Structures are given as structure tokens and as C-alpha cells.
Amino acid sequence: MADQDARSGEDKRPTEIPALRWEEPPEGPVLVLLDQTRLPAEEVELVCTDASALVEAIRSLAVRGAPLLGIAGAYGVALAAVRGFEVEEAAAALAGARPTAVNLTVGVRRAQAAHQEALARTGDTRQAAAAALAAARALHREDAEASARMAAHGLALLDELLPAGGHRVLTHCNSGSLVSGGEGTAFAVALAAHRSGRLRRLWVDETRPLLQGARLTAYEAARNDMAYTLLTDNAAGSLFAAGEVDAVLVGADRIAADGSVANKVGSYPLAVLARYHHVPFIVVAPVTTVDPDTPDGASIEVEQRPGYEVTEVTAPQVPVTGAGGGIPVAPLGTQAYNPAFDVTPPELVTAIVTEEGAVSPVTAAALAELCARSRQVTIS
Numbered sequence: 001m002a003d004q005d006a007r008s009g010e011d012k013r014p015t016e017i018p019a020l021r022w023e024e025p026p027e028g029p030v031l032v033l034l035d036q037t038r039l040p041a042e043e044v045e046l047v048c049t050d051a052s053a054l055v056e057a058i059r060s061l062a063v064r065g066a067p068l069l070g071i072a073g074a075y076g077v078a079l080a081a082v083r084g085f086e087v088e089e090a091a092a093a094l095a096g097a098r099p100t101a102v103n104l105t106v107g108v109r110r111a112q113a114a115h116q117e118a119l120a121r122t123g124d125t126r127q128a129a130a131a132a133l134a135a136a137r138a139l140h141r142e143d144a145e146a147s148a149r150m151a152a153h154g155l156a157l158l159d160e161l162l163p164a165g166g167h168r169v170l171t172h173c174n175s176g177s178l179v180s181g182g183e184g185t186a187f188a189v190a191l192a193a194h195r196s197g198r199l200r201r202l203w204v205d206e207t208r209p210l211l212q213g214a215r216l217t218a219y220e221a222a223r224n225d226m227a228y229t230l231l232t233d234n235a236a237g238s239l240f241a242a243g244e245v246d247a248v249l250v251g252a253d254r255i256a257a258d259g260s261v262a263n264k265v266g267s268y269p270l271a272v273l274a275r276y277h278h279v280p281f282i283v284v285a286p287v288t289t290v291d292p293d294t295p296d297g298a299s300i301e302v303e304q305r306p307g308y309e310v311t312e313v314t315a316p317q318v319p320v321t322g323a324g325g326g327i328p329v330a331p332l333g334t335q336a337y338n339p340a341f342d343v344t345p346p347e348l349v350t351a352i353v354t355e356e357g358a359v360s361p362v363t364a365a366a367l368a369e370l371c372a373r374s375r376q377v378t379i380s
């Protein structure tokens with residue numbers, strides 16, 4: 001198999017990529033986002049001064065990825081509170097910006113609860129705003145810590161499941177620093193393998209239609225000087241058939257109580273391929289992505305996105321031509337099916353890795369324990 005590395009030895013920038021940060025300039029607090037729709041061509045920052053700007057950034061995937069959506073949502077509540085906007089209204093808009101990633105709602109509710117508690121206790125809106133900000137900062141910090149622990153647990157699982165030597169892992173979509181307060185979820189496992197000299201190859205699914213793999217995972221892999229190769233989503237099957245994949249690592253947007261996993265569309269076919277070829281399919285996500293209140297996969301709302309994301313290709317330099325602002329790759333007026341996620345049933349999941357360890361096999365008892373832990377962590 002040709003191993004065209006895209007090593008970027010000349011790229012000496014820090015490997016961790018801050019996807020967002022809270023700043024307090026003289027003119028008032030802001031949430032600064034790295035606009036992920038402009039990557040990898042341009043590193044452009046979006047400055048959000050209110051929740052409505054953040055809602056739009058979430059909807060356009062300028063900021064994206066389940067754990068980071070939770071962090072952004074919490075900061076969005078704090079931003080509304082600090083700037084004197086209606087907090088409950090802002091919280092509702094933020095939580096409703098995208099339906100599938102449970103972490104968005106979890107993060108918004110955490111900051112909202114802190115705000116409500118402080119306001120009830122003190123009657124002071126400034127103290128209530130400070131409490132919301134403290135909750136967002138705590139969530140940001142906790143997610144970074146969780147990311148490091150997931151990476152360690154995930155690497156230990158790879159070493160346990162796979163023969164000694166370098167691991168060849170395939171990943172789908174993007175689950176690195178750009179979805180996290182730290183270095184991500186599934187990607188963080190591959191990065192840990194790389195740093196320990198145990199990553200032989202990172203196969204990067206391009207992940208149509210928005211190309212999170214080609215644009216973002218390849219960007220992160222290059223920044224970390226990893227041995228990675230990009231492939232079209234429809235080439236994954238031939239890799240499995242050639243025996244070139246030792247494990248699949250994916251993130252998650254919501255894990256139902258029965259162990260069904262919602263993740264970027266294209267994850268389910270990978271799980272089927274992995275099962276057919278006897279390759280571990282490993283889901284890496286924080287405990288808070290387990291949703292005890294969603295009983296099964298059929299109960300997960302899968303976001304349906306605009307058809308033009310399928311019928312057009314866009315890039316920052318692309319002139320506006322089609323309905324969505326890109327270059328049509330299908331006849332104008334073509335209808336497109338564009339679910340942002342799909343759902344993998346629990347029987348195809350080899351393991352769920354959280355910051356608390358690896359759950360494998362994914363039994364009903366193990367899931368009940370994960371659900372209980374999720375409730376505990378979410379409330380705190």
C-alpha cells in the first residue's frame with residue numbers, strides 16, 4: 001500500500017489547536033472561535049459578542065464537535081449573562097442550535113443552572129453571571145482532563161486488542177483538538193499512539209459532504225507530524241479487504257441508554273465493515289455523551305442538513321454560483337439526502353472508551369453503569 005506521508009516537519013506551531021477562548025477586552029467579554037469552516041486554507045477567528053452570533057456559528061459548523069459544542073454552549077450562556085441579555089432565552093436558542101450532540105444541551109444546562117442558583121441565592125445579576133462563567137470554565141478544564149484520560153485508556157485498549165508493534169487505525173470525521181477543550185476523543189487516542197511510537201498509519205476518511213476528515217483531521221495530523229493518509233469514504237472498504245486496518249476509532253455525538261451510537265454519517269457502514277473483517281470498532285467519548293434519557297437509537301434525533309452541502313462544493317476562494325454559495329456538482333435543483341449523523345447499533349460496537357476507562361464488551365450492565373455515571377457527572 002502506498003504510504004504517501006504528508007509529514008509537515010516544517011510546521012513548528014504548537015500541536016494543540018485552541019478551538020475557542022474567552023476574552024475580556026475593554027469593550028466587553030467575547031468568545032473567540034477558530035472558524036472551522038475556513039480550515040485548512042485559512043485560520044480565521046470569529047468573535048462572538050452575543051449568544052445569537054454563537055448560535056449561527058454552531059449551525060454553520062464554524063464551531064463543532066460534541067464536547068466542544070458543550071463548552072461553547074456554556075460560554076454562550078455566560079456571555080448572555082455578562083452582557084445583560086435574557087439568559088433563559090439565550091440558553092434555549094443555544095441548546096436548540098443542533099439536535100444530535102447531547103453535550104450541547106449538557107453544557108448549556110450546566111451554565112444555566114449555575115446562573116439560576118447564584119441569582120436565587122444572591123439576587124445579584126453580576127454574581128449570577130460570574131457563576132455561569134465559572135461553570136463554563138470548569139467544563140472547559142474538565143473536558144481537557146477527560147481528553148487526556150480517554151487517550152490513555154484508548155491506547156491501552158489498542159495495545160490489549162492488537163498485536164504488538166505499530167497500529168493502523170482508521171478514523172472518520174474529526175475528533176481532535178477542534179472538538180475538545182483538550183486534544184479530542186478518538187483522534188487523541190491515535191495521537192497518543194503516535195507519541196508513543198505505536199502508530200503505524202492513521203487512515204483519514206475525508207468525510208463527505210463537509211470534509212471534516214480531509215480539512216480538519218488531516219490538518220491536525222499534519223500539525224502533529226503523524227503518519228497519515230487521506231482516503232475517500234468509499235475507499236474504506238478496499239482498505240479493510242486488503243487487511244490494512246487494525247482498528248476503527250470514532251467519536252460520538254450521543255450514546256443512547258441501549259448503547260446505540262450516533263456519530264458522523266458514514267460511521268455505521270464502517271462498523272459493518274469492521275465486523276465483517278473482524279476489526280475492533282472503538283467509540284471514544286466522554287461520559288457526558290452517554291444520554292440515559294434517550295432509550296435507544298431510534299429515539300436519537302438525527303440532524304438533517306441542507307441539500308446544497310451535497311450538491312455543491314465550497315471553498316473560501318470559490319465564487320458564489322449555486323443555491324448554497326458553492327460550485328454545483330449536480331444539476332441545479334437536485335434534491336439531496338443529507339443526514340449529518342447515523343446510528344450504529346450496540347452489537348457492532350467493540351468498546352466504548354470514556355475518561356473512566358474502556359467498556360468492552362458493551363453489556364447491558366456496563367451500559368447501566370455508564371448511564372448512572374453520566375447522571376452523576378452531568379448533575380455536578
Ligand SMILES: CSC[C@H]1O[C@H](OP(=O)(O)O)[C@H](O)[C@@H]1O
Pocket residue numbers: 061064065066067172173174175179185186212250251252253262263264265340341
Ligand atoms: C467527538 S465529537 C466529534 C463528532 O462531531 C462531528 O460532528 P460535526 O462535525 O457535525 O459536529 C462528528 O460526529 C464527530 O464524530
